[in-house]
Amino acid sequence: MTAVTPGSGRGTMSDVDQLARRFEERRARLWTVAYRMLGSRTEAEDAVQDTWLRLSRADADEIDNLAGWLTTAVGRVCLDRLRSRAARPEQPWDDTGGEPEATDVDTVDPEREAVRTESVGRALLLVLDTLGPTERFVFVLHDMFAVSFDEIAGVVDRTPAAVRQIASRARRRVQQAEASPETDPARQRRVVEAFLAAAREGRFDDLVTLLDPHVVMRADAAAVRMGGTAEVRGSTVVAGFFNDRAQGAVPAYVDGAPGAVVVVGGRVRIVLSFVVTDRILAVETVADPEVLAALDLEAEVEVR
Structure with missing residues (x-):
């Protein structure tokens, strides 16, 4: 410094x-x-x-x-x-x-x-x-x-x-x-899974319902280069970004918290982290290889 x-x-x-x-x-x-x-x-x-x-x-x-x-x-x-x-x-x-x-x-x-x-x-x-x-x-x-x-x-x-x-x-x-009452990882996981399913199926209204009205979504520089957006705010805007997308996202645990991974050729290319209370409060998209390598990931598919 x-x-x-x-x-x-x-x-x-x-x-x-x-x-x-x-x-x-x-x-x-x-x-x-x-x-x-x-x-x-x-x-x-x-x-x-x-x-x-x-x-x-x-x-x-x-x-x-x-x-x-x-x-x-x-x-x-x-x-x-x-x-x-x-x-x-x-x-x-x-x-x-x-x-x-x-x-x-x-x-x-x-x-x-x-x-x-x-x-x-x-x-x-x-x-x-x-x-x-x-x-x-x-x-x-x-x-x-x-x-x-x-x-x-x-x-x-x-x-x-x-x-x-x-x-x-x-x-x-x-x-x-x-200190949300929704601290049960299994419950949080179900919220994330419901969100990913609604995104894949294009159910916009369900996406909005699952998001906090003040939700923020941020992406690192690598994710932006892959077509992401650096920062968006608000449930309707974030829902619009995910609507009809996330087809390749698989539920996962990211550093012990509910999330999702996009795996291509057996390798994790994108990680989505979620902050979940009763609804999704924040979403982080990471694609930087060095950052990905440092994350503790548990996914339903084999990754390397």
């Missing part, structure tokens, strides 16, 4: 060097905030670098709480990126890695180490994708990083009371996915 390069900040060069060191001490935490906001390693790294640029142009003497300022700043950068995604739908999802590693083994920052060892599963990232930009910003900063409603309110131009309501709404959606 590229380190910051001191340059145009205020004060003497030693002041800028000191500011850069303080920033680097918090880089891992900032990257984690950005990754949970954006779901992309590449975009997270870019957002952290943008945050450094904002800090280098600010008057550091006016910042009372640098850690809090940086968390809010990187969140603001990510919020802008989320809001602009609609203008560049060709950008594929990037989920090729996990949390960053600490680079200095001689000096261990407890907060940094905690961030390093904490992981966010693919399912949670997909659930976060179902939130709108403002909901995701509020949920990540408040529920995951304890930023106050008062601080968040100034960023999203809402009252603290309104921000509290946004957080509550986002929290319910996340909790619905994490």
Whole structure:
């Protein structure tokens, strides 16, 4: 990960060097905030670098709480990126890695180490994708990083009371996915099988019924090149994408969760992962060979 390069900040060069060191001490935490906001390693790294640029142009003497300022700043950068995604739908999802590693083994920052060892599963990232930009910003900063409603309110131009309501709404959606009564893998599998059957048979209305109204479907770059769509949202849009398709998809377990695989010549070419509550909340399409090789797959057909 590229380190910051001191340059145009205020004060003497030693002041800028000191500011850069303080920033680097918090880089891992900032990257984690950005990754949970954006779901992309590449975009997270870019957002952290943008945050450094904002800090280098600010008057550091006016910042009372640098850690809090940086968390809010990187969140603001990510919020802008989320809001602009609609203008560049060709950008594929990037989920090729996990949390960053600490680079200095001689000096261990407890907060940094905690961030390093904490992981966010693919399912949670997909659930976060179902939130709108403002909901995701509020949920990540408040529920995951304890930023106050008062601080968040100034960023999203809402009252603290309104921000509290946004957080509550986002929290319910996340909790619905994490603590759904439909946690029985067999029940989830039946939902996925019903969805695949409806897709193959062109039963559009059944597809819509099986999908959450706010469902999100994302595909990696390899799947996009094979004719997929980087990101689509909403039950009618996702149902339209799958309608009369999925003829080659076979039910499977993907990392222990219900999913499907497309096998060609005995090899897995595409994997579909589903987040299932009472309905399908999210779909992930993966075709990158390196990512496929790392998945734990159990399918009804022989694969290699």
